[in-house]
Amino acid sequence: MKAKSSGLIIGISIGVVIGALLAIIGLLCFRFHRKRSQIGNSSSRRAATIPIRANGADSCTVLSDSSIGTESSRTSIHNGILSWIGGPRKSHVVAASGILEYSYKDLQKATCNFTSAIGKGAFGSVYKAQMTTGETVAVKVLATNSKQGEKEFHTEVMLLGRLHHRNLVNLVGYCAEKGQHMLIYVYMSKGSLSSHLYSEKHETLSWSLRVQIALDVARGLEYLHDGAVPPVIHRDIKSSNILLDQSMGARVADFGLSREDMLNRNATNIQGTFGYLDPEYISTRAFTKKSDVYSFGVLLFELIAGRNPLQGLLELVELASLNTGGQVGWEEIADPHLDGKFDERELNDMAALAYKCVNRSPRKRPAMRDTVQVLSHILKTRHEKKRSASEVVIATGQSDRQNSMNGEHCRAESLDSTADYVDV
């Protein structure tokens, strides 16, 4: 009997110990789970105030080379999965949107306590930051008193985190700490298109580069309009929002004013930049893809004329259109800095396209995909012309060789002209 009861006591004790152990394990699991979801929330709470977008159709497949390059320090990212990288530090948490959350402390260090300013816009100041991983990024600090900027912050983190294209300035991270909000972008070492067009600091942009820049921008916008799901309207296309990378590739920056197409219809305040704004938008307050096309048309004329919309660019265009009928004769508005060094036909084709883009009637404006086609055609024709010209030169070279064998001295001359064709 005694043995039986002591067996019972031992059984109960073991049961209590096992129960207590299970309860402790359960509690630990619960706390661990709660901590993980808190971290997740801290980085995506703000973003949750706007609807979550589906990934752009090609958002993963069209990652640009440069963005891959600048993200080299983040080899262990699992896109879209919350994970720790490099130990329990908040600085490298990947939020649900697939971008990184940086710590304030790291950014403070990387910007030498925010002394490395490279510019200032409506959103706040922009700093160049050298991360300990070796990558260089641009940090845009939201001005704390800017309500507009705060709104933009939410929009940008959500939108840009999901949009990737070689002609967009990709958002690589953000910081929301100590009451500060910052956006971290791929660093664009050659600065803005406007600085190249208007600052004495830079050499004149060659005509061929201007056409290439126009095509890059058109491709970035085409992606936003037709590649992203649902489509995105930029709303602030202008030369200071076009940034250039090391090899002078152009990318569209600043989606602060972007809205998803469907959320876009009833905005009450006029947003955007004077001089680039679609007159139809000003009168109806409805911003459409065609409003971006209008701003893109203004940008094309800016590239052609080297003149800012605030310096009477569109008045100049209207005057010129009286002679050109929208077709040919646009060379009279060519940027004087080009010093006549441009292909007349290319300039006329690009101006005719720009003129269609700024048509007062949105329906008559082309879609971005059409502008990509026209600009690609201009460049294709140029390459074909160059190729056939160099073929002529090579053929001439062969007959020169023949001639020199016949005792004539034309070879050096023809080699020089080959060099000219290659350099153009």
Ligand SMILES: Nc1ncnc2c1ncn2[C@@H]1O[C@H](COP(=O)(O)OP(=O)(O)OP(=O)(O)O)[C@@H](O)[C@H]1O
């Ligand atoms: N990713 C980046 N890489 C390099 N420089 C940048 C980057 N983003 C912005 N800048 C520079 O910082 C400056 C300020 O940019 P910001 O976008 O804040 O202002 P903005 O484009 O002039 O005007 P807005 O506020 O209307 O967009 C610009 O001169 C731009 O060249």
Ligand SMILES: [Mg+2]
């Ligand atoms: Mg900008």
